[in-house]
Amino acid sequence: MEFEPVIGLEVHAQLKTRTKIFCGCDTAFGAPPNTHVCPVCLGMPGVLPVLNRIVVEYAIKMALATNCDIAPKSRFARKNYFYPDLPKGYQISQYELPIAEGGYVEVDADGGNSRKIGLTRIHMEEDAGKLIHDPDRPHSRVDLNRTGVPLIEIVSEPDIRSPREAGAYLRQLRAILRYLDISDGNMEEGSFRCDANVSVRPAGSDPLGTRTEVKNINSFKFVESALAYEIKRQIAVLEDGGVIIQETRLWDSGRQRTVSMRGKEEAHDYRYFSDPDLVPLVIDDAWIETIRKTLPELPRARKARFVDNFGLPEHDADILTSSKELADYFEACVRQINAPKLVSNWVMGPLLALLNAEGRTIADTPVSPERMAELLALVENGTISGKIAKTIFDEMVQTGESPEAVVSRKELVQVTDEAALEAIVDRVLAANPSEVESYRGGKTKLMGFFVGQIMKETRGKANPQIVNTLLKNKLG
Ligand code: ADP
Numbered sequence: 479m480e481f482e483p484v485i486g487l488e489v490h491a492q493l494k495t496r497t498k499i500f501c502g503c504d505t506a507f508g509a510p511p512n513t514h515v516c517p518v519c520l521g522m523p524g525v526l527p528v529l530n531r532i533v534v535e536y537a538i539k540m541a542l543a544t545n546c547d548i549a550p551k552s553r554f555a556r557k558n559y560f561y562p563d564l565p566k567g568y569q570i571s572q573y574e575l576p577i578a579e580g581g582y583v584e585v586d587a588d589g590g591n592s593r594k595i596g597l598t599r600i601h602m603e604e605d606a607g608k609l610i611h612d613p614d615r616p617h618s619r620v621d622l623n624r625t626g627v628p629l630i631e632i633v634s635e636p637d638i639r640s641p642r643e644a645g646a647y648l649r650q651l652r653a654i655l656r657y658l659d660i661s662d663g664n665m666e667e668g669s670f671r672c673d674a675n676v677s678v679r680p681a682g683s684d685p686l687g688t689r690t691e692v693k694n695i696n697s698f699k700f701v702e703s704a705l706a707y708e709i710k711r712q713i714a715v716l717e718d719g720g721v722i723i724q725e726t727r728l729w730d731s732g733r734q735r736t737v738s739m740r741g742k743e744e745a746h747d748y749r750y751f752s753d754p755d756l757v758p759l760v761i762d763d764a765w766i767e768t769i770r771k772t773l774p775e776l777p778r779a780r781k782a783r784f785v786d787n788f789g790l791p792e793h794d795a796d797i798l799t800s801s802k803e804l805a806d807y808f809e810a811c812v813r814q815i816n817a818p819k820l821v822s823n824w825v826m827g828p829l830l831a832l833l834n835a836e837g838r839t840i841a842d843t844p845v846s847p848e849r850m851a852e853l854l855a856l857v858e859n860g861t862i863s864g865k866i867a868k869t870i871f872d873e874m875v876q877t878g879e880s881p882e883a884v885v886s887r888k889e890l891v892q893v894t895d896e897a898a899l900e901a902i903v904d905r906v907l908a909a910n911p912s913e914v915e916s917y918r919g920g921k922t923k924l925m926g927f928f929v930g931q932i933m934k935e936t937r938g939k940a941n942p943q944i945v946n947t948l949l950k951n952k953l954g
């Protein structure tokens with residue numbers, strides 16, 4: 479029997495606000511433990527939470543960017559559980575009435591088509607603190623700086639059909655959050671976390687199979703590996719005549735497998751109820767429309783425009799729009815030099831290779847878009863060859879010089895003077911009579927040898943097209 483995987487993802491994204499969701503404490507990461515706390519986020523008796531307006535604005539932005547319906551009236555609820563990183567004994571979240579429902583995210587699906595992955599809901603909540611388990615100490619400690627930092631949880635419908643599609647969905651979500659500038663979306667640092675739910679069912683059948691949930695996976699690669707492992711494991715169990723147990727599992731990246739963490743019986747009963755400290759959240763159309771006007775062009779729309787307006791291949795457009803900063807860089811170059819594919823090749827090639835090698839982002843690129851455009855203009859107008867351009871690029875990175883400065887300092891201007899090149903061609907042919915004879919006798923592979931000799935004479939500066947034409951004419 480053929481099985482089909484069914485995947486639904488729950489993503490927690492930390493919002494980039496200056497202060498926490500229900501108090502004025504700073505959200506900055508990396509402060510000394512327990513310095514960004516106050517009676518409200520410590521859950522002292524008698525204090526009252528006050529909702530941070532920016533958190534709501536960010537949630538509305540995400541809801542609009544993912545085509546959700548925004549609830550005119552939503553509520554906060556208490557999710558009750560006891561844990562050392564949760565001083566109040568409950569987390570303020572949203573439950574029955576979340577801020578947004580029913581949207582979708584479009585992703586490139588397997589096979590090249592695009593698919594809409596439905597969103598069940600988006601809700602706001604506060605983060606918990608962080609336990610620090612130091613192996614050199616007899617006890618664990620808690621840092622409550624993160625307590626009350628705002629999160630949105632984005633829950634997908636079980637619409638995803640492969641681990642690769644799950645990866646594409648997560649990358650798309652993260653790109654949207656970053657384009658909106660409402661979250662860092664950094665998985666390693668925990669500002670973008672994913673729980674992956676997965677089941678399998680006979681291909682073509684409707685009812686959902688029993689799912690397992692893999693918790694706290696901290697890289698895109700691990701999500702895809704964990705899902706692939708879980709799908710194989712579930713299919714093997716079913717083919718063996720067994721049943722899938724609904725449970726929570728953990729991804730062990732060292733051993734490349736999932737392990738059982740807790741079963742359904744041990745699942746928490748959170749006893750949700752409306753938080754009496756917070757009034758219902760009312761959002762009117764005027765507010766939504768004000769926020770809608772601030773939305774930037776989103777990654778998929780920008781990708782489509784890059785294909786349509788610049789004639790770029792999908793693949794290029796995909797990479798160039800993967801971050802807003804990279805897409806801005808590309809467009810800044812193209813505004814100065816109207817050669818989109820040339821710019822694309824240089825941004826995706828040498829520039830990204832350099833940034834990756836040095837662990838930098840486009841935000842601190844050593845070569846500004848203006849300088850890149852100047853360099854490529856020299857290639858376009860024939861002053862330098864593409865090969866020399868790479869040498870100049872490397873020099874620009876090293877010294878911070880302009881491309882023109884490197885060209886004149888290193889005397890790299892391409893030789894396009896036909897008479898001058900002809901003299902060199904004649905000299906090279908005269909110096910290699912036996913090769914000329916072999917070539918004429920049919921060893922046409924020697925063309926490369928002649929070109930090489932001429933490049934050597936000109937230190938790589940001869941215009942290759944002219945050299946080729948001259949050689950072909952002379953060698954008959
Ligand atoms: P919980 O909060 O207990 O994890 P939810 O009902 O909120 O439960 O579902 C969480 C996620 O699980 C959603 O993304 C949903 O799409 C997904 N999901 C639910 N049932 C299945 C299933 N049978 N197979 C795969 N994913 C599922």
Ligand code: MG
Nearest residue numbers: 488673675691
């Ligand atoms: Mg869950």
Ligand code: ZN
Nearest residue numbers: 501503516519
């Ligand atoms: Zn506080």
